[in-house]
Amino acid sequence: ALLQAMRDFYQPANLVLKGCKVLITAGPTREPIDPVRFITNRSSGKMGYAVAAAARDLGAEVTLVSGPVQLSAPHQVKRIAVETAQQMLDACQTAVQEADIFIATAAVADYTPVNVATEKIKKSTPTLSLALTKTTDILATLSLANPQLFSVGFAAETHDLLSYARSKLERKGLKMIAANLVGEGKAFDQDQNALEVIWQDGSTSLPEMDKQRLAQELMHLISTHYQTWKQQDGTH
């Protein structure tokens, strides 16, 4: 708290997001198959929590909608705990009404079981076919419905990183997207990561570094682009 107070005193010019409301999603979601089993993904939430702390350090008022992770909520950040993709969507749709910037770092399940068994499924058959249906794309839905929002996405890919990321930027109406390679020990559950940050007419590489520092660099980029966009937006 003393350190924070000293930072606030000596670097008031750095609180570039003061008065800004930032909504961040983080972690995985869990899609229940029955009361015991579920589908999920390899997301520790570390990157999203680091982005939340970095946004707070720039003076923003931060709401963090988080799937199940083993992390404490960063100091001064309002955390809303959710489990499924549908719960994350619902929480975001309420919180987004007040937000200026939306940063979707969560690894939301793309598919969820069509039917959730109310009792534990017994292993009576040698094989089983699990019917899945697409979840609502939280990022695309909120971004396209709220053009006044500065929406930033994340893309985790095992291959063709840049082309997938740029296609997502266009399709989901994003202002920026941060892309990283995953799989084979990369990114998930690691303390280090590297990002390609892409916007409509440019991009930059943030090389491999600690997720805390990477989040600070990313938030610096986001706030710079946000300020520019807001000024342009005000002129037309």
Added chain:
Amino acid sequence: ALLQAMRDFYQPANLVLKGCKVLITAGPTREPIDPVRFITNRSSGKMGYAVAAAARDLGAEVTLVSGPVQLSAPHQVKRIAVETAQQMLDACQTAVQEADIFIATAAVADYTPVNVATEKIKKSTPTLSLALTKTTDILATLSLANPQLFSVGFAAETHDLLSYARSKLERKGLKMIAANLVGEGKAFDQDQNALEVIWQDGSTSLPEMDKQRLAQELMHLISTHYQTWKQQDGTH
């Protein structure tokens, strides 16, 4: 360490499993769908880790084959970390050669995807049918193949607890089974639990208590029945 030393000094008679090798499985398994997504279940590993510590406190040499959990290995316990049901089976098949008692607390995935995609599956179709196939039943396989082993199972059920548990005891050739209700806030991820412990000609209820104490009570029951069985076994 001092406390342990004092315990050893004042209660040498309690080291009833001295010279005994106990193999314990704990935690969930993860069955990959692709490099990012997987099927798993609600198991924190707390019960299994508490059983491992309780067995060690009775003087046993403990090997703990564990799925991904957020717990440290208990002191003096040899932990083997695995991820999938197949990896858990492989690790157990090696470790069981030396074991006297086998306690299967792990929530092993009953089904695993038939095909594991090497690249992240793109959400191109609105629905998806995921083909699953049964995993090898680790407990039944090891128990039936090793009649010299004192095998103890766990049964987590959302309903019909006792009838399912007794049927598992018979079918899997177990000496004992510990059964508990799960779902709706029960057992998984909780610090408390209650167990029905069942053997061929009897049963007993361990009421809701701290998982540490519950594990001690359970290990006391297991060691008593193990000693009796070993004596009978030696006479015919």
